[in-house]
Structure formats: structure tokens, C-alpha cells
Amino acid sequence: MRRYLIKRAGISLITMLGIVIVVFFIVRVLPGDAAAVRAGPYATAEKIAQLRAKYGLDRPLWEQFVDYLVGVVRGDFGTSVRTDQPVLGELLARLPASLELAVYAVVVATVVGVPLGIVAAARQGTWIDGVARVFAILGSSMALFWLGLLMIYFFFFRLGWFPGPVDRLAVGTKPPPMVTGFYTIDGALAGQWDIVWMALRFLALPVLTLGFVLAAPILKMVRSSVIETLASDYVRTARAMGVSPRAVLFIDGFRNALLPVTTTIGIVFGYMLGGNIIVEYLFSWPGVGRYAYEAIQTNDLEALQGFVIMVGILYVLLNVVIDLGYALIDPRIRLGRKVTA
Amino acid sequence: MTVGVAGDPHPLLREVAFDVEAGEIVGLVGESGSGKTMTSLALMGLLPAGIEFRGGSVRLEGRDLTDDLSCGRTPREITMIFQHPRGALNPTMRVGKQVARVLRINQGLSAAEAKERSVELLSRVGIPGADRVARAYPHQLSGGMCQRVMIAMALGCRPKVLIADEPTTALDVTIQAQIFDLIRGLVAETSCGVLFITHDLAAVAEMCDRVVVLYGGQVMEQAPTVDLFEDPRHPYTRYLLESVEREVDPRAEEKDVDFGLPGCRFAHRCAEAFDRCVDFPPGVEVGDGHVSACFRHLEENSVAS
Amino acid sequence: MSRTVPLDLPSPVAPGQSVIGRAVGELRRRPLMAVGVVLLTAYLLLALVGPMVTVDPLRTDPTNQLLAPSAEHPFGTDEFGRDVFARAVAAARLDLWIGLVIAVVSMVVGSVIGVVAGYWGGRVDEVIMRLTDVLLAFPGFVLALILVAAMGDSIPNVIVAVSVSFLPHFIRLTRAEALQQREMEYVDGARLSGNPPWRVAFRHVMPNSLRPAAVQATLVAGWAILTVAGLAFLGVGIRPPTPEWGVMVAEGANDVITGEWWTALFPGGMIVLAVMAFHFVGDELGGGEV
Numbered sequence: 001m002r003r004y005l006i007k008r009a010g011i012s013l014i015t016m017l018g019i020v021i022v023v024f025f026i027v028r029v030l031p032g033d034a035a036a037v038r039a040g041p042y043a044t045a046e047k048i049a050q051l052r053a054k055y056g057l058d059r060p061l062w063e064q065f066v067d068y069l070v071g072v073v074r075g076d077f078g079t080s081v082r083t084d085q086p087v088l089g090e091l092l093a094r095l096p097a098s099l100e101l102a103v104y105a106v107v108v109a110t111v112v113g114v115p116l117g118i119v120a121a122a123r124q125g126t127w128i129d130g131v132a133r134v135f136a137i138l139g140s141s142m143a144l145f146w147l148g149l150l151m152i153y154f155f156f157f158r159l160g161w162f163p164g165p166v167d168r169l170a171v172g173t174k175p176p177p178m179v180t181g182f183y184t185i186d187g188a189l190a191g192q193w194d195i196v197w198m199a200l201r202f203l204a205l206p207v208l209t210l211g212f213v214l215a216a217p218i219l220k221m222v223r224s225s226v227i228e229t230l231a232s233d234y235v236r237t238a239r240a241m242g243v244s245p246r247a248v249l250f251i252d253g254f255r256n257a258l259l260p261v262t263t264t265i266g267i268v269f270g271y272m273l274g275g276n277i278i279v280e281y282l283f284s285w286p287g288v289g290r291y292a293y294e295a296i297q298t299n300d301l302e303a304l305q306g307f308v309i310m311v312g313i314l315y316v317l318l319n320v321v322i323d324l325g326y327a328l329i330d331p332r333i334r335l336g337r338k339v340t341a
Numbered sequence: 342m343t344v345g346v347a348g349d350p351h352p353l354l355r356e357v358a359f360d361v362e363a364g365e366i367v368g369l370v371g372e373s374g375s376g377k378t379m380t381s382l383a384l385m386g387l388l389p390a391g392i393e394f395r396g397g398s399v400r401l402e403g404r405d406l407t408d409d410l411s412c413g414r415t416p417r418e419i420t421m422i423f424q425h426p427r428g429a430l431n432p433t434m435r436v437g438k439q440v441a442r443v444l445r446i447n448q449g450l451s452a453a454e455a456k457e458r459s460v461e462l463l464s465r466v467g468i469p470g471a472d473r474v475a476r477a478y479p480h481q482l483s484g485g486m487c488q489r490v491m492i493a494m495a496l497g498c499r500p501k502v503l504i505a506d507e508p509t510t511a512l513d514v515t516i517q518a519q520i521f522d523l524i525r526g527l528v529a530e531t532s533c534g535v536l537f538i539t540h541d542l543a544a545v546a547e548m549c550d551r552v553v554v555l556y557g558g559q560v561m562e563q564a565p566t567v568d569l570f571e572d573p574r575h576p577y578t579r580y581l582l583e584s585v586e587r588e589v590d591p592r593a594e595e596k597d598v599d600f601g602l603p604g605c606r607f608a609h610r611c612a613e614a615f616d617r618c619v620d621f622p623p624g625v626e627v628g629d630g631h632v633s634a635c636f637r638h639l640e641e642n643s644v645a646s
Numbered sequence: 647m648s649r650t651v652p653l654d655l656p657s658p659v660a661p662g663q664s665v666i667g668r669a670v671g672e673l674r675r676r677p678l679m680a681v682g683v684v685l686l687t688a689y690l691l692l693a694l695v696g697p698m699v700t701v702d703p704l705r706t707d708p709t710n711q712l713l714a715p716s717a718e719h720p721f722g723t724d725e726f727g728r729d730v731f732a733r734a735v736a737a738a739r740l741d742l743w744i745g746l747v748i749a750v751v752s753m754v755v756g757s758v759i760g761v762v763a764g765y766w767g768g769r770v771d772e773v774i775m776r777l778t779d780v781l782l783a784f785p786g787f788v789l790a791l792i793l794v795a796a797m798g799d800s801i802p803n804v805i806v807a808v809s810v811s812f813l814p815h816f817i818r819l820t821r822a823e824a825l826q827q828r829e830m831e832y833v834d835g836a837r838l839s840g841n842p843p844w845r846v847a848f849r850h851v852m853p854n855s856l857r858p859a860a861v862q863a864t865l866v867a868g869w870a871i872l873t874v875a876g877l878a879f880l881g882v883g884i885r886p887p888t889p890e891w892g893v894m895v896a897e898g899a900n901d902v903i904t905g906e907w908w909t910a911l912f913p914g915g916m917i918v919l920a921v922m923a924f925h926f927v928g929d930e931l932g933g934g935e936v
Contacts, residue, residue, distance in 0.1 A: 014776060015776070015780055018776060018779070019780055021780075022777075022781070023792065026793060027792070137922060137926065138922065140925065141872075141921035141924075143872055143917045143918055143921070145875075145876060145892075145895055145899075146910075146915065146918060149899060149911065150911065153902050153907050157903060271785045277787070277788070278876055296791070296880060296882055301795065301796070304795055305792070308784065311785070311788055312784050315783045315784070316783055
């Protein structure tokens, strides 16, 4: 177990270093004058030169890289061209909004995807399976921005069930005292139930939009994983020993099928960290995705670069957590080999 | 018993018929693909999806199990142990718990009783330090140990018939002998019948009272073990025994069996095949409890009379 | 288990049946694939023939702004009075073309890299796989986004960027396949008969490793369209007034909140339907998940 952890940590560190290198060189080396892009399309030559000096773009590339890398390790992701603030600070301030959205969306996707996948696997080939399959294809073919617009059109404009795409709370509402940054939790902690309710109503449409799309890969994975498990030798043994099909499905089938599913849910969550640029833009959600959108609109490459590196690093860290979870569920990893006999 | 793929007119198993008496070990031998495993799965009501009973019946002490089996209900009195014992145990459940679960289901014990009894059972199948092993996961045990665990689970079902599907092919030779001893001892003790599936003729000679020879989903010959080895009557059985003497692995010469043929499925490989072999051969009693399914016997008889 | 009896005996094919007859029979057994094939054919026809019969997708008309769908303007008109149907049809040509080019480019490049990694192994493989890990640490959309942001907006840049974002999947697929093929006897044969390594790798191993990648490419064509349109929706890569589905949805997004749903919902629906068509086919061919 310990050797496994050390090896895992080593690979993660290498990948994170790779992330910084790749992103840095994408931004600096690819055709396109870094300073000119930053200055925007209407900048004068003088303004470009000024920016080049300010960001050290006139120095040798490797020097710039070492500086940047040292900065990242120290928690300095550069300074935003647009706001003149440290990028990391701005990102961290917006992260809770994104995470709250991501967590609820993944929960919705899991709650829909897992049972549907199990039913589809247990009733393989029936009409329920067919419905699940079409649902999965629809989900993985869906354009987030289009689904979001549909949601807004029907549930806000037509039916008026949910608030419009403006923010996390109605205009002029004071957010609850900051503890976790999740308005639903902070509101509950402060006993402000009206805020919790309002936050949930504002979350509803973006969460449903994302949840619909994210349910598809989970559903597919659960289905194939359960089918595979049910066809395994040990399920056959359990059946031969008189265990009922239902017990086999839920005890032997599910626990073992859960292993690959945790990975999928993790990947889905990781995908969320960047996939929500579109949804956050559409719903004016003040998270990191919206920040990235604003950075694109103002050619703020420094901020965009910081966002992408953060997404990559979070994803790697998330994978470490998933692997640990995996190890906890699966005794084959948790305990080494051969203890007895 | 006839079993086939739904929608396919050609059966995978055709009129496979045999008896297993209490306390008797019956060998079911044949090459890979001869239908040994399919036969056992049919007896367990565990046929894969898309494969169905076509006809015939399965009876246990006079009770007809056919309907239950064809609906996929596993009979309590029949249980089965598999090859690849490690893969046949749930990798994320402690082995003691797997045994205990069988006890709770089949003997109606409480959780505490089942736990206690499971350790007893594990030591009864010759596992040293059974209380420690009960807490292990399958991947921590050797293949032989896993097979013993599986036998303990099977015992927990108190079966009248135990099907052993190549229980030792994945194990070392020395372990193999131990497992054989264990199975023989249990038969003597519980007087359950055993259907012993294998392609290893040496194992058959050592273990079995009677032998059923299967090829291409048809029974070729069945006889008491001694008779079969000393006086094989069916051309296929003779071929099988010779190939062992010549130390040829019969599987090396294996050809795909054509399940579309209506007649004897061995005919296209048989040196003695003749025009009648395009029909389905009837079983001919050629000795005491010795039946061989070949038209040659009818020819011989008619010539003799 | 001893090798089980061949359960999936091939279904008997009536002799004398033509290739087309067999294809029709196959599609009848797989309704989803049939739907996919029909949809894709319709899209291709629309992309090839459509622009010749519709009005000019760029012509503005200040007197006919934001008209609801009618016989004259089946998808209505947008805020500049342009015909939404004409724009959506013109966009079909652009989007399908871009999607297919991206699928082919990322498949070919990814497969070559994958075969190199799988066939040569060792250090080369190690480096390639670490790089792939790095690329996979970003959601494909984010990777494509920063690539276009750094290179600047243009259609070729979008194609390069999105292709790169799909590379890792093809590298992994082909590598796994090449690892298996490498152990096959025909590879030893090719090697022993004096072929140089690159020839064995690309003439013998690669063609036999392409199957899963080719199936995956069907799905990637759909996802590529989705990515390109998503980028355009954010104002990256392809910009207005180019008739492109993502651009059109972005332009129409604000109309939705005021009730003029047609400017955004029609082109968006065409995206989803096109991606689904690729999916129906790819899924039935046995395409995996990513």
C-alpha cells in the first residue's frame, strides 16, 4: 500500500510539472505574438512593446519559464492583464461557486445514471434498456449551450418556474456569511433558510443542464460494468450456491461494479471543472469558468493560462483521491498479496 | 435432455441422458467444446441467455426439476464447484463471509451461527488456521485453498448432487491429489452423488465409479469405469484412449464440431463411419450397464444373428 | 471453463443475396444504426445541395428582422433580417466538413503516434504516455480553447486545436492494439523476412491496429462538431458573421430570453441531431466511451 502511494504521488507530480510546461509553451511558443495577442487587435506598436517589457516577454524563453514555474510552485499564477490582480487569488475567490455547481450536477447525474444503468443491465435487451440507451446517446450528443437555452426558454421565459440566468442569488441579496462558499450550506449554517431556498432555485437550471449531460457516461459505465460483473465466474458460483438473483445483483454485482463507476464519476467531475465555461457563461454564474470566459473576451492570456493550469492540477489531485477511494473499496489493492496459506 | 440456442434448429446437446446414484461419482469426459460445461449449467438452471431447454427432463429422487431449471431457478439439492477457483470467488468479500452467506441461505442459520459454522466447515475441508483464513480475501489465498473454500461453500448447501467442473485443472498435481481425496472423503461421509467433469482420463480412472463420454453434445458411450477402460466399444472412446497411450493431446487434433449435422457428430472424424452414420445413433446395450451409441453395434448384431 | 460451445453461430445468409441486400438486412436488425445512416445521408445532401437552393446566408434585410418561422423563412429571420434556414444550411456544409477533417486528422496522427509507442515500447513509449497523461489532465474542450486562444482565431487553427484535443484517445487506443499485434506470429514473420522496423510497424502492425480507432473516429466526428460549435459559442475560433451553428446560437442566445426562440434553437437542434447521427452509427459499430 505504501509503495503504491509513493509511486502514485511521483507520477502525479510529473504530470503536474508536465501541465505547467505544456500550457506555458502553448501560450508562448505557438505562432502569434504573445504581446500582440495580449494587447488586443487595436493596440499600437508602442503599447505592444510596453507590454512585452512589462511581462518580461523580451527575455530568453527558458528564463521566462523558470520564473513562471517557480511562481506556480509558490502559488503565484501571474497577474491578470485585465484586472491587474493576482490570477490565483481571483480564481480561488470564484472556485466555491463553480464547485457548488459541479457537486450538485454530479450528484444529480449519479442519482439518475446509476439506478438507470443497473436497471438497464438487469433487464438487458428489454425496452427499459432501449430507453436507457437512447438517453445515454442523447446525453453524450448534447450541446450544453443549446440545452441550457432550452431550459431557460421553457422553465424561465415560458413557465417562470425558476429565476432567469443572472447570478447565484437575486440582485441585491446579501450572500450568507462565508464558511464553505457553498451558499446552500452557508445559508443553512447561518439559519437563513430563505437564502438556501433561493440558492437552490438559482442552481436548478444550470445543475439540470449539466446533470443531464453528465448522466450519460455514468449510465453507460454502470450498465456495462454491471453486465460484466453479472457474467463473471463468482456471480455464477453465488448462483450455484443458491443465492437469489436479486441478492446476487445487489451484493456481488453492485459492489464490484462500483469500482469502475467511481473512476467514471471522478472523470466526470474533473470534466466539470472546465466544461462549465459554457454553462457559467450562459447562466452568468460567477465561477472560474465565467472568469475564463471574461479572460478570453479581453485577450487576458495570463488569466486564461492560470485557469487552465488550475484545472489540470485539480484534475490530477482529484485522480489521486479517486485512486485512494478505489484502494479503500478494493481489498486487492488495500491489502497486499498473500497473507495466508 | 436436449438443449439449444433459441431460434437455431441444431441443438448444442442432443439427448444427453445419464443417472447419478447417491454416493456415486460419475465422470463426464470429453474434449473442449463437447458440451460438458453446457450440461452442468443446464442441470443448474444457469444456462446463458439465449440458450434454452428443448426437451427431456431432469429428475431428482423422482421429483421433476425440468420446469424450474428451464425458468433459470437453481435447485437447492444440486450445487456446483468450478475450475479457476480464485476467479469463482467474489474478490471483494472475505471468504468466511461467502461461506457464511451460503449457510444462512441454505440452512437458515442466524448470522452468528453461520459465522461459527463457516469456520468449522473451512477446517473440515482441511484448511489449517481456518479462523484466520476466514478473514482473508480470495486473492490472498492459493488456488488450492480457494478450491477448498468453494468445496466448503458447496457443503454448506447440503447437496444431494455435487457437480465438479474440472475442479483441479487450474491446480498443481500435488494439490490435485489432495482435492481428490477431499472430494472422495466427502462422498463417503455425506453420500451425495458427484458428477465429475474433466478431460483428464487419469483423473477419471482414479475417481469415478462410472463414466459418460461426451462428444459434440452427444453421449457416445457410458459404462462402469473398469469396463470402459478395459473394453471400450465406441470408436470415439477407443480413439480417446489411444490418444492418451500415444501421448497425443486429443485437443491438439481437435476440429470444430459441425452442429448442423443431423447424424453422429463424430462421423466425420471416425475411421469406421459408414452410410448409416448420417442418422442419429441409438444407444445400444453392449454389456452390464454399458451403453454405446454407434450403428456398428447394430451391424455386428445383425451379422451375428 | 473449457472452451464453450460456439454459441453465436453465424446467422445463415441466404445464397445469392447482394451486398446491398445484406446491408439492408443488417440495418433492419439494428434500427438505431439505420436512423443514424439515414440522418447522416440527409445532412450530407443538405450540405452539398442546400446552399445552391437557399437565399444568400449573409444578406441582411432591415425590414424583415426577427420574423417568426413561416413558409418563406422556415426557420425565421434573425436580428439582421438574415434567413436562419439559409444560414443553418450553409453552416451544415462548414460544420460537417470541419468535423470530418478533425476526425481524420486526429485519427491518422494519433494512430501513428500510438503505433510508434506500442511497437517500439521502452523509453519512447514512456515519454509518449507521460505526454498523453498531461494532455488528458485537461478536459478536451479546455485544451482546444487555450490552443485557439494562443494561436488566434481562424478555421485552420480551430481544426489543429480540436484535433490535438482528441489525439490522446487515438494514441491510447492504437497503442493498446499495437501492443497486442506486436506479439502475433505474422509480425515475427514480417520481421524475420528482413523488413526494417518502420516497415513492420507501419505496413504490418498499423493496418491491423486501426479498427478500434476507425470506429472511434465516427464518434469523434460528432464530438468535434460539438467542440467547434462550443468554442464558437464563446466567441473563439470561428467568428460572426460566418454562418456556423455555434456562432448562430451565440447570436441568438439573447433573443431566447425575449421570446424569439427560433434564431438559436434551430441551429442548436441541428448540431445535436448531427452529433446524434454520428453516435447512432458509432455506437452500433461498437465504439467505446471516452
